[in-house]
Amino acid sequence: MSDNQIVLRAESLAKQFGTLTALRSASLKLARGEFVTIFGRNGAGKTTFLKIVAGLIRSYRGSVHLFDEDCRSAGDLLRRRFGFVSHESLLYQDLTVRDNLLFYGKMYGVNEIRSSVERTITEMGLEAKASSLVRELSRGMRQRLSLGRAFLHDPHILLLDEPFTGLDDRAAAILDGKLTRFKDAGRSVIMATHNAERGWKHADSVAVLDRGIIVYNSAVKDTTFEKFRAEYLQILSR
Amino acid sequence: MRRTLAAILWKDLKIELRTKEAFSASFVFSVLVLVIFNFTLDLSSDEALKLGAGFLWIAFVFAGVLSLNRSFALEKEENCIQGLLLAPIDRGAIYVGKFLANVIFMLVTEIMVLPLFAIFFNVAIVERLWLLLVIFVLGTVGFSAVGTLFSAIAAQTRMREVMLPILLLPVTVPILIASVETTAFALGAQEGASFWFKLLIVYDVIFFTVGLLTFEYVLQE
Numbered sequence: 001m002s003d004n005q006i007v008l009r010a011e012s013l014a015k016q017f018g019t020l021t022a023l024r025s026a027s028l029k030l031a032r033g034e035f036v037t038i039f040g041r042n043g044a045g046k047t048t049f050l051k052i053v054a055g056l057i058r059s060y061r062g063s064v065h066l067f068d069e070d071c072r073s074a075g076d077l078l079r080r081r082f083g084f085v086s087h088e089s090l091l092y093q094d095l096t097v098r099d100n101l102l103f104y105g106k107m108y109g110v111n112e113i114r115s116s117v118e119r120t121i122t123e124m125g126l127e128a129k130a131s132s133l134v135r136e137l138s139r140g141m142r143q144r145l146s147l148g149r150a151f152l153h154d155p156h157i158l159l160l161d162e163p164f165t166g167l168d169d170r171a172a173a174i175l176d177g178k179l180t181r182f183k184d185a186g187r188s189v190i191m192a193t194h195n196a197e198r199g200w201k202h203a204d205s206v207a208v209l210d211r212g213i214i215v216y217n218s219a220v221k222d223t224t225f226e227k228f229r230a231e232y233l234q235i236l237s238r
Numbered sequence: 239m240r241r242t243l244a245a246i247l248w249k250d251l252k253i254e255l256r257t258k259e260a261f262s263a264s265f266v267f268s269v270l271v272l273v274i275f276n277f278t279l280d281l282s283s284d285e286a287l288k289l290g291a292g293f294l295w296i297a298f299v300f301a302g303v304l305s306l307n308r309s310f311a312l313e314k315e316e317n318c319i320q321g322l323l324l325a326p327i328d329r330g331a332i333y334v335g336k337f338l339a340n341v342i343f344m345l346v347t348e349i350m351v352l353p354l355f356a357i358f359f360n361v362a363i364v365e366r367l368w369l370l371l372v373i374f375v376l377g378t379v380g381f382s383a384v385g386t387l388f389s390a391i392a393a394q395t396r397m398r399e400v401m402l403p404i405l406l407l408p409v410t411v412p413i414l415i416a417s418v419e420t421t422a423f424a425l426g427a428q429e430g431a432s433f434w435f436k437l438l439i440v441y442d443v444i445f446f447t448v449g450l451l452t453f454e455y456v457l458q459e
Contacts, residue, residue, distance in 0.1 A: 054324060055323075055324070056320060056323055056324065057458075058458055059458065076326045076327060076328065077326050078326075079324060079325065079326040080326040082324065084324050086317070086320065088316050088317040088320070089316045090316060090317055090318055090320055090321035090324075091316055091318070091321075092249065092253060092312070092315075092316075092318055093315060093316060094253045094256050094257050094312075095249065095252060095253060095256075099249075099252065103245060103248075103249050104321065104325070106241065106242070106245035107242065107245060107321075107322070107325035107326075107327055108325055108326065109241075109326070133256075149321070
């Protein structure tokens with residue numbers, strides 16, 4: 001991976017919440033068009049890592065550079081390049097599907113907002129529910145809408161925190177398709193998950209975060225799924 | 239920034255128009271306060287004129303607390319506040335958008351409650367209605383400027399409903415006193431209130447500025 005291909009560089013990230021150490025020293029590089037999956041048990045620090053990268057946590061040790069700019073000083077505009085999917089939907093329950101997307105479209109300054117919103121609704125298979133309140137949607141539909149929200153502003157880097165949790169088969173297939181097209185367009189993804197099969201499927205590189213430290217990092221081409229899974233299970237059993 | 243805060247205001251108004259949660263709770267609570275004061279204290283016209291402004295603002299304040307509690311509670315549901323923080327927007331715009339929504343919710347309640355107050359306490363309001371409305375705006379702006387900031391802080395605590403009044407009421411004492419004094423002046427219960435008008439304006443400017451400048455730090459995890 002040459003240095004001019006690197007879009008995101010996180011170095012020695014450390015974060016403490018009171019007496020709890022969430023991250024000790026986590027470093028990761030992400031190249032243009034690369035898909036990195038971070039595995040780890042619950043509480044390993046995956047969500048904290050993604051939140052720091054996304055700019056949601058601003059008080060931490062270490063550094064995050066996006067397109068060679070320090071995220072701490074680069075300001076809000078860098079955030080436009082991120083799409084973020086967390087286990088919470090980040091959707092307003094008392095707004096309709098369309099109104100939620102319109103609102104987030106305005107927040108991100110999306111061009112031709114109405115047509116972008118309608119296209120997203122169609123892509124996510126939510127045409128029949130476009131005027132329904134989010135509160136009235138099933139969990140799977142909410143997740144689909146949440147994915148639509150993350151893709152709406154055409155981000156360059158996608159941060160996914162356990163995105164397959166709670167997805168029905170249709171939503172999982174939509175997400176798979178979106179991720180494939182996203183990667184093919186030269187965009188980059190960091191996905192955090194504890195599901196080995198799901199995480200491996202799209203990955204170019206895999207990393208394992210354990211007790212706040214990246215203890216394993218390998219390109220997918222340098223290993224096999226079976227070999228990786230054996231090592232992952234060994235890390236989990238420590 | 240204007241586009242962003244307009245979007246936040248539009249979103250809050252749309253949710254409130256759909257649910258009417260903040261308005262219905264605030265309105266019922268305000269009316270209840272006035273009814274209780276009216277029936278438990280058998281006031282003469284002079285006494286009603288003197289004490290009415292205080293009763294009115296007690297009703298507004300407690301109704302306002304209910305409304306402010308709702309302001310960031312809806313952002314905590316499904317962690318929507320994270321969605322706002324992820325967006326490439328000036329965080330001051332979030333503050334101003336939420337502040338404007340809170341001012342509108344409180345003013346609507348106040349305007350609806352005012353005629354009931356006039357009926358319950360037999361107070362003439364028509365002659366100086368414009369002045370009363372100006373006072374309501376000034377008082378509500380100051381109260382919401384502090385309230386929006388503290389609502390964001392309280393929303394991050396486990397005892398949100400209790401925490402907000404504990405934080406808010408001591409800091410808003412000057413504006414409440416000024417609002418009561420100017421309202422009493424508008425109702426004709428006292429002469430001269432220029433000092434209190436000035437205090438209202440100064441308080442509004444100071445606390446709106448403080449809220450705008452500190453809001454970003456309040457939202458940090």
